Amino acid sequence: MSRLPEPTGSTGLPEQTHSAGSRTRSDQHESATSSDRGDQGDSPTLRPMSYRVARSTRSSRLFSAALGVLLITLISLPWWADNGPMRLIAEMAYFLALAQLWNLLAGYAGLVSVGQQAFVGLGGYTLFALTDWYGVHPLWALALAGLMAALVSVPVALAVFRLRGAYFAVGTWVVAEIFQLFVAQVPRLGGGSGYSLTPAIVRSIAADRGTRDQVLYWIALALAVAVTAAVYAVLRSRHGLALTAIRDSERASRSLGVDTWRTKLFIYVVTAGCTGVIGAFIFLLKLRISPASGFDVNDWTVVVIFMVVIGGIGTMEGPIVGMLLYFGLREWLADYGSWYLILLGAVAVVVMLRAQRGLWGWVESRFGLSLFPIRRQLVILPGTGQGESRE
């Protein structure tokens, strides 16, 4: 008799093991019960094997702990650090959020957009218009800007989804160009030269500057954490499974009844909405917006794409690694003009040629590390499923 565990559940008691298997986090307890019952049952030769489906790994649990410590440190930063690092970390936070979103869109849903700046600018302008024209509180306006971006993204999707692959990429870019040119035609939005938030609106966040900086800093952190968590949640959901299926083979998953178009639309709209919130926040921080800055392809898309590609497209960790690397490189090459962009471009090209899953993909395959486990793993519980004969 083979000493290897059977690849499927118990041969003796399918119901019990199935109920254990269908849980994401069944505990040892329940499984032990099922195998005990197996002993009493009339399965003569095989001890039923117990298993659970798990997604957490040892490294991911360690990582969670480290993440907790890091978060507490970052949250408490305003009480012990000065403005410089706060401003930098806020910027890192919103870039991380943008990178996670682009990665979800391109790395998981296969929607390689080069036009996400459309929703950054749209979010920014919505916030400026709502606060200035209708006196909406800036923090409320953040949420409404996201809603606006999500709403607008639906008709946009209906148009650009007619394009495939690389043509989709350029199509999204055209949409962003249209937004930019259109906004420049609206005098109430400052036309081509731009638009500033009035001091009254700024003061409505918090009266004094110190508190305001703290509040904005915490919002930046919250956005980065919320977006990362949301992307993680989407990937672990049914939509996430559908996405992985689509990415692996669009035709096959369609034939299995996965509605690829709807799943992609869902991802596109959610991503646009979140990008809108971040865009609104970015320009709440900057206090000034113009068509050129709001819809800047370099700042809001090119840089973000490089972060994701270099860090590792199609991995949750990639955007984090890429973001850290980008800021490191930017600080390091600050005195060399646009050379850091040239270097980033070159690194991205090399990564795409040599290690398509980026730096993190390399780490993952080399060391088997996974900090954000998405795949479900079958864990065979010890002492069961050895297939020993009881007679």
Next chain:
Amino acid sequence: MSLLSTHGLCAHYGDFQALFGVDVYIERGETVAVIGANGAGKSTLLRAMIGLLPSAPAMVRLDGEPVGNLPAHDLVRRGVALVPEGRRLFRSLSVEENLRLGGDFLAPGAWTLPRVYELFPRLAERRDSPATLLSGGEQQMVAIGRALLSNPRVLLCDELSLGLAPIIVREIYARLATVAASGTTLVIVEQDISRALESADRFYCMQKGRVSLAGACGTVTVDRAALTQAYFGL
């Protein structure tokens, strides 16, 4: 020295192994049939022989030289041609363009466009029609003619009779006999055992990626029971 031979040939599609140590040899001027059930590895063998499926260099030899790692276009230049399964005509090219392309990038030889039209007169009438508008039999003739225009020393034919009416199959095999008579070495993959044994000098029978039986095709020498066993693995 054989014209074309394989030596312990193994081939993989990704993680899936399709051939397990296949040894075959093809002598100059002979016609060899490769028979076997679906999925036995016949097409894979032809694809590996012509370099569409890479293998270790010494696993495939042409004139005794190791060629297993060479790309297909290189092997075509060295005198191997394949009539692929399903014909694979170029759909945006006309009949004549499909035929011409067979010889466009290769040294000229005995097979010319007029000679191919002589072999398959029906194609001359349809020369300007898009290749995919032809009937299945005519398409198969284009695929054979296209391969012949590369002036191969050995022509590999993959499932010529697939999806064709028996009368057409007979016609095609009759023309193939003419080709063989002109001195071209033929390797014919075929599911129809009788058809294969009738047209070939020798045969290999494959099963699950291995050669399960080999022999000469003379009616007396083929043991039908052994062949059935080798074919179906019963």
Next chain:
Amino acid sequence: MNVMTILIQGTLLGGLYALFAIGLSLTFGIMRVVNIAHGDLITLAAFAALVVTDTLAISPFVALGVVVPLFFALGYLLQRGLLNRTLGDSILPPLLVTFGLSVIIQNVLLEVFGANIRRLPVGNLETASLQLPAGIAIGVFPLIVFAAALICLGALQYLLYRTRLGRAFRATSDDPETAELMGIDNRHLYALAMGIALAFTALAGVLFAIRTTFDPASGPIRLIFAFEAVIIGGLGSLWGTLLGGVVLGIAQSIGAAISLEWQILAGHIAFMIILVLKPDGLFPRTQD
């Protein structure tokens, strides 16, 4: 400005956009790859012509004799050395590698030439015009550009449908594996295709640099114009590309007649309307 003038100017402008689109259309048709750096290569050609005219003190038209072969070689090497490695099942590598190239070219040009706006001078030709009855004037240079577009498309038509190389291109586009069975080395063939595409791109870049000003950042919008012309005309259709360019050019002329800011916006809007109403373009390829 009367309607006739707008239509004629738009049509002539469309010739330039068709020239932009030829390279993009050719590489997509044969390799199924969209070169995101296409617009930046147009700009690179303009700068290359600038350097050649300055150092050799020759006319931009003569400089074409240097820049076009140079770009053919560049295209061949780029495809052979870099882009062939990105071909496969996933669209991400070719897309992101050419995207990276786009950013690299833009920023290298910026570092080398600075952000100044440039133009290739051709003397009187820039302003020369033909007077037609009813007060319509046609610029001589736009007419030359349009004629160049017609000649290029005609040449490409000849190449694709009357030569053995053209047969090989079409065959490889249909079925690259079976093309290998014809003794065709696809890697070489793809490199030739990119070389030819960039030769056309170089011509487009130089003519564009004579017609309008350019700077290191003017690549992306050229890519977008080329892309719009290709999609409006219908993917993979040769003469559709010209039609697409003309539709885009006329839309832009109409926009420009309203106000200068509306020129580009009107082109984009025309593109979006056609994308929504007729996603296969005005001139869809019949054999596919």
